[in-house]
Amino acid sequence: MGSRSALSPFLFAVVKDGSTVSRVMMKSVMAALSVLTVNMFLSLFFPAAVSGDEADCGSVTPPLRITTPGMMEALSGSCLLIPCSYEPKDSTYDSSKTINGVWRRNWWSASNIFHSDGSVNIYKLSITGNLKDKDCTTLFPDLQTSYSDKYFFRIENALLKATACADSLQISVKDSAWSPSIKVSGDLKDLKEEESVSITCSAQTPCPHSPPELTWSLQQDSQRTEKNPDGTFTTKIQENIILSDTHDGDNITCSVRYPVDGGNRKKAAETNLTLSVSYAPKDTSASISPSSVVSAGTWVELSCSSRAKPPVRTFTWFWNIKPGPVLVSEGQVYRFNVSEGGEFYCVALNDLGNQRSPVVLLNLEGKEAFLLRALLSLKILGIVTLCTSVIVFECCFRFFNKPKKEPEEVLYENSVVEVRAS
Template sequence: MSLMAALCVNMVTVNMLLSVFFLSGVSAQCGSITPAALFIDAPKEMEALSGSCLLIPCIFRAKDGTQFDSSREIYGVWIKNDPRFSNKDNVIFNSSQSVNSYKMQMTGNLREQNCTTLFSDLDKSKTNKYFFRIESEHFRATACDDPLQITVRDSPWSPRINISGEAKEKKSVTISCSAFTSCPHSPPQLTWNLQQNSHSQIEKNTDGTFTSKIQQSITLSDSHDGFNISCSATYPVDEGKPGKTKETQQTLSVTYAPKETSASISPSGLVSAGSWVNLTCSSRANPPISSFSWFLKTKDGSMKVAEGQFYTVNMTNMTESYYCEATNILGHNRSSWIHLKNEESFPLSTILAVTVSVVIVLIFLPLCVCRLKRKNPTQQQTQNQTGEEEEIHYGDIKFSDRRAAPSSVSEQDSGQQQETVYARIQVSKAESSSEQSAEGLQDLYAQVNKK
């Protein structure tokens, strides 16, 4: 038994020594001076868009008590997956080299302990854990305790809509739309339906990341209640491909006092005395109406007679006038007067007077029309009377060609038979043959025989 116990103790001792050995080896690989001799201030996790770039904000510092000479030549190194610098396959970027496996650029000034880096040409295969390392003449260390997890995604981020201030009628608020900007060198384009051609601004967050934002200040009214704000962010990508767009919508809720209050009657028109009439009050408000009240017009002024959106009235009087009032926590609003009348509100004498007047008009109107026709004869009759006074003469008209052969009847006989009058006229005649003259005109004579 003592032998077995001794063997067990020896095995435990060997395991402990092996554990210490291997742990010391990892630490030694992580930093050449001491483990965790370098620290960086950077986000623990970052997201990037495939086809775009990522700006990594980074500030490094050496372990307290460690000398770091910033006047010496300094190089920055990024390692993926495994912090061991000895594994050259994991070293993706070294600022001392002109060619690297990943497209990265050290934009920060290492002499000022700024290790900010621009990571370009990202795709989903570059989703990994990354470590930063410093290489100089007397200081070589990796920030083993500060890994950076980078996740590359295909879909863009949804923009965020924010409303600052009280969303109440007649109050001024500032509405903004913002989108995460992984790469300020290629920011997203923000557009919305509040204002055309809005110019976005890039703001730096407390953790060193960036946000693009557009905003507008407006004075609210009841018409803005229920308005749907739409904002979209379009992220540019490499290789001239179409940008990736994501949209966000938010409905604006504006509180206001009651408006457009109205009262309606059912049935409408004249009603019989003693019948029931239904009154309805309508209004709009945000928050909703909390109470409706009905008021009756009296000789002493308005008198509250009921509460509720609906009110039923028994028509006992000839005429009655009502209005309703709508109320919520922000105020109240009243309708115009509505007037109820029953059939007895029109006396019999009034009805008879109207009937007699209509009958008189129907009887005397045709008589007046007939008298007007007799006094004003028609135009045709006037023309007929005028025509009878004129003397009408009749005559025979004969047309002959001046160049025709003389008649066989002697001039003497002709003179005895009738008196001949000649008149010269010109008539335009169409050409019928080539023998006719170019002018195509002939002189004709008209012979008129007077009876």
């Protein structure tokens, strides 16, 4: 645009002699060169001030356009599959002729790093796509960190020798593995019990020929490698679960191991995710103090406990009588002066639901209680009396049936009595 403005004096100059024409032409050319110089200066020192095409191509209209992810990351010691397609913008392109693909680190330099005719292949690249189908997908094996750079693709076909100067591919080679990603379907900040969710752990897969190995703390599932819309790949494992209160606070750990150096070594990384699951009240229970049997006029305290997320919003107390439960109080603790006994229970409520506790029985000490206690006392007394009688009887029996002592036998010495006649 600037060149046209600079040449306009020449186009519209009305002169009568050659010297005037020469002077006008010289001024116009100098002006045009000045504009071009300024544009080149801006492109060189201030690339952000011009478009991407101008920054890499200068004033050249790109004769070739390619489609790649634009920026790709790779792992040292592994490979990188570069999805690539091209579209020539020059009429001299002839698909019936031999098509060669070329990769360069600098588009303006003639020092190629790869040529599909086999003349040069510094990094052992291979074009896996069919160039006749305008598929320039390329496999870049065994990358090193020193290979991090901007790369350009070039087509050489009959009369057309064009570089996609406006569509560079920035490759960054890392030494450490990428951490895997854990995702939960739905709103991670608003998970609720009984909700069915899919939990997925995924890892970047720049080298689908040698995909990473994924393991995690959930039930192990077979992993799969999927192709993304931009032609790159991702390796995933997934599990579908129905959430419950037991999943709240669960820590999910997912680990990835990338094979490098032909599988002789592994580069690993790990990611953790803690689940936060909301649920209705659970384990609701009621207790009574001081005891379940009290006298009329005694102060009694009933307490309700429950776990819930979000926390219990309200506790309500009911007296369970024959016509139907009667609401008697609200609050976690119900303290009252006993006038009647009966069954009591509490209900815990939050935003997701409610739960009723088992009943607690409050017995009022009265005439019936006295009779019961008297009867119990009589039973105890009867048992004690019976035991005592048995013991006394046993003692007497043993005493009176004790065998008598036999008189001792007197032994006399035999003597001879002589009777003499007088």
